[in-house]
Amino acid sequence: MAERNSSRRRQSNNENFMDYSLLFIVLFLLGFGLIMVYSTSSYEANLEWGDSAYYLKKQLFATILGLVAMIFVANIPYHFWERFAVIGYIVSVVLILLIIPFGRESHGAKRWLYIGPLSLQPAEVAKLCMILFLASMICTMGKQIRHRKGFWMVLLVPMPIALMLWRITQNLSSAIIVVGIAVLMLFVSCPDYKRFILLAVATLAGAVVVVFVVVQMAANQADSLDFRGARILAWLDPEAYASGKGFQTIQALYAIGSGGVLGKGLGQSMQKLGFLPEAQNDMIFSIICEELGLFGGFAVIIMFILLIWRCMVIANNAPDLFGALLVVGVLGHIAIQVILNIAVVTNTIPNTGISLPFISYGGSSVMFLLIETGLVLSVARGIRLKDL
């Protein structure tokens, strides 16, 4: 005990301790993201707004705001936030419900709330709040988590939020991410493996059945398919749906494929000239591949792997379970989003809208990701140097 206290004291003396590796990786991704946002959006921004830096400016503003928030959060001991866990959950629910009367529609889905000039995606708030809430809840549960009841409790808690995100904001991807974060946090906090393997097998089997049913339905009666059913068909054969659901996928594949090993060079993308609509959003990775080639694509993936690795190191050295779970939640959030984004862009899975963390255009997303980074840094500050 005494030893611990002394080390804490020593650490608190060293106010400026930071995980500089993590900070550098995030700053690099942000800088690279801004360059790519400018590269992908300038042509369309110039046509549409008469200002080629239109999207860059907005993104830069959100990034600066996010960095300020990150520094702020990083300097507050993370236990401070534990008391807001339940409130956060409630706030998430309220914000999502506010979408119904006040949401702004864009791209055929209501996902944004506007507060003055600022826009906010409740889904991003919900992801952060879910991490906080689950970390707090698992810590409170203690050993209960090992029992079946605890296991299902943790799985059920995110479900209302996930369902609301799916049905109200028409945002299946965010719902999947929320559930995915919960499963990962549960996996880490629970010593069991068997249940998770079963869960994974069941999910996979469910996916196969859905694909099979959709294909059968398409063979019988093509018109009765809804929006997502068509997406699955377009995934299987994008060229056959080139003018409809497969359009974005096909254009992304053209971009990736035409990049080749070394790419066309920064700024030289052809696909961003309107062929791939809103290339700065979810499909930005395909333009990265087109301009910077296979090496560029690999470099981005490797940066994310490093980021995840840093998160893992911090989680495993966190002073307590709450801190570790917070970091695991953030790690899960980033990992799931990166994996799903690249999988969608390369048509490895059916198309669903997921942005690439730190790189894709989107103010809410980058701000909340930076707040999450702040949390991780805050946890990292609690680490005793001896443990590293």
Next chain:
Amino acid sequence: MTQETSHLHKTYHRSKTVTVMFLCLLVFAVLMGRLVYLMVFQSEYYTMRAKELHERERSIKAARGRIIDANGKVLADNKTVCTISVIHSQITDREEVIAVLCKELGLSEEYVRKRVEKYSSIEKIKSNVDKSIGDAIRSYDLDGVKVDEDYKRYYPYDSLGSKVLGFTGGDNQGIIGLEVIYEEYLQGEAGTILTVTDAKGVEVAEEGEERVEPVEGQDLYVSLDMNIQSYATQLAMQTMETKGADSVSILVMNPQNGEILAMVNVPEFNLNAPYTLPDTVDSDSLSEEKKQELLNGMWRNGCINDTYEPGSTFKIITAAAGLESGAVKPTDTFNCPGYIMVEDRRIRCHKVGGHGAEDFVQGTMNSCNPVFITVGMRIGVERYYSYFKQFGLLDRTGIDLPGEAGTIMHNVENIGPVELATISFGQSFQITPIQLAVTASSIVNGGRRVTPHFGVKVADADGSNSHVFSYPVRDNVVSEETSETMRYILEQVVAEGSGKNGAVEGYRVGGKTATSQTLPRGSGKYIASFLGFAPADNPQVLAVAIINNPQGTYYGGQIAAPVVRQLFENILPYLEKMDYNRT
């Protein structure tokens, strides 16, 4: 709190966090593999597809090679016309574009709308539009409407030699005639303008445009002589009208080398409006199929596409075969009672009372059927058939025009005495006029079977890079001696015999007349024809005139021989002046 549980907790959550890390690594590895597949192994495919998407290709027509006659007159030329296209993504006022194009181009709204509304990088609306109309459309300055200038085939002499020259289609490709056969030389290579565009079709300036210049087609020099062709056409028209005939064909060739100087088939059609049926046809009430059928009929070149029973002109071949085989000598005497019995059939001579006693030369001058039947019988089926083959009558002549018809002939096993008798005076089988002219040429030119042709050479517009065509010649079709005898006999036919209407004062002309009834017999329809050549001792020009279904007098000697005489009267002095003895 319990440090132990906390520690225990930590141990497995650490290992599980590491598991999560490795799961992520595994998934990333799969995604990186996917990227390698897309960007290395599929790269070529996607690059090609993307390039197709980004580049807009406009072709630049190559100027088609001209067709030039023996005197250097241009028979087929090019004039500047416009191609009107629309670029879907650049159109700002769709309705106005449709309205203007309908009005200026005279197209149906449905047709134009379909093309204007089609989502494509560039869509052709109409080609071969007059330059004045193109300029008018350009003056509207409509967004998304492109007016590109290119060339259209133009025939300065309208209908002259129409069935020989042929015409070209909307993409300047040959449809019939020489335009088809010499397509590879005439067409040249189209060039392209490749422009890189963004998704809206706006050209991306810094990418520049890639321009592949067109290669002009080569000029085709033909043996056709427009002076002879136009005079022959006049003659044919005149004959057709005065005799009330269905059609008249005149073929003029050099029997020494196979060059064709004129090939007339009236009625001809206007090459500058090849899809317009004659005024006598009410083309509006016709179905598309029927109209196409009539057009095909209008474009047919009777001299090579159609076969007919040659009748008495074919006696030239029987005579040559008889002389060559030794079955007959010019001095052999015959007796014609007005008919001849072949097996149990009585085949009549055209002279009901008979020609009486006559030698072979006189028999030919009289065009006496019993004489030729007798000669045919003497030759015999086997030998006659082998001469038929040796003369090249079973093969096509190989003329450089499309669609030459083959000979319609009995199988050798099916030729009995009656068939042999009818073949001997040119009936019961069919050949093309060009086949007759070429076979007769080989018989009178010393036994060399030439290949009839128009094409002499091709060369670039400036005359460089020329390529002279050579054509196969088969020697010893008949002996020089037989050939000489034939020239003598045929000169006698014109000098004193049935072909005397073909005689030209001051020139030695040889020839043979024919009057054949068309199938079915008894229809009262005849084909009158005459084959003549001059000078008789050294033939430099050979002409065939065929009058199809004349009204009134239908004897070849009376109506076809004068046509060739008139032709010769005009072209023989002309050919001398032209120093035509180029061989």
